[in-house]
Amino acid sequence: MFVEGKIKSYITDRGFGFISIAGETKDLFFHIRDLPNKNVEPKIGEQLKFQIVEDNGKLKAEHIIRLDLKPDTLRYSDAQASTRLSRNASPRFNERSRKGLVFTVLGCVVIAILAMSVYQKYQHYRQTQHLKTQQLMEQQAHIVDQQRKALGDLPDRVLSKQAEQRLNLPDSSSFNNNVVPATRSSVAQVSAQFKCDGRQHCSQMGSYEEAVFFLRNCPSTKMDGDNDGIPCEDQFGRH
Known part of the structure; x- marks a missing residue:
């Protein structure tokens, strides 16, 4: 009631x-x-x-x-209340918006820094590999120059084989199973460029031609254990 x-x-x-x-x-x-x-x-x-x-x-x-x-008074009072509420909430909303923007910017900065770090490491790795390759090529060229000075003017093919053995690289003949063994005439042509210098063992030979020259022309060689006339069979694959 x-x-x-x-x-x-x-x-x-x-x-x-x-x-x-x-x-x-x-x-x-x-x-x-x-x-x-x-x-x-x-x-x-x-x-x-x-x-x-x-x-x-x-x-x-x-x-x-x-x-x-009156109804108009009620609506006006409700509008005033809504305005005050929105004004009171606005600073908090703006503060959250600012915080969200700050975190977004910081996240972008962190991602950019990480990406730059990864790129720099990759570039450093590439430069290191390139430098190693250049050093290896320079070392091989230096060995070839030393051999030319010690043995005279030898064919590049012979010098390159000697350089590969000094650097512990695989002999280039292992990559080609179709290489035809050198004939006696080719051995004779190349042997004119070698000279006896006291070497006796296969490990001291730079090529099969050089081993043949030492076996036939130099005394006290120890490169033909089975006396079949073929020196350093295992080293140069001459079976």
Whole structure:
């Protein structure tokens, strides 16, 4: 059952007041949370319509209707409340947006740094491999030059075989199974470019032609264990 009354008193700081009811000697308690449109502050003498309910053994007003407020006033108060709420929320929203932007920028910077580091390591690896290749080529060329000075003007093919053995590289003949063994005439032509210098063993020979020359022309050689006239068979694959 609804009854009517007027606001007799209201304490703004504490959010509650009392309603006087005609014919009643005792005022009725009400709280601001039970009023619709709480954004419009209650005024002394404002007409209310409400129900009387019991709360923790005490009577209070509930389901309050504010009779003196016009619909336009209610809509305006709601709009003001929404504006204040959006203004209050805006700084927090902007702060979250700024934080999100900062984290995004930091993430991009970290990714860029990592990508640059990986690229630099890859470039360093390529430069290192290129440098090693150049050093190997220079070392082989240096060995060839030393052999030319020590043995005279020899064919490049012979010198390259000697250089491969000094560098522990595989003999180029191992990559071609169709190489035809040198004939006696070719051995004779090449042998004119060798000279006896005291070497006796196969490990000291740079080519098969050189071994043949030492076996036939130099004393005390130890390169033909089975005395078949073919020196250094295992070393040069002459079986």
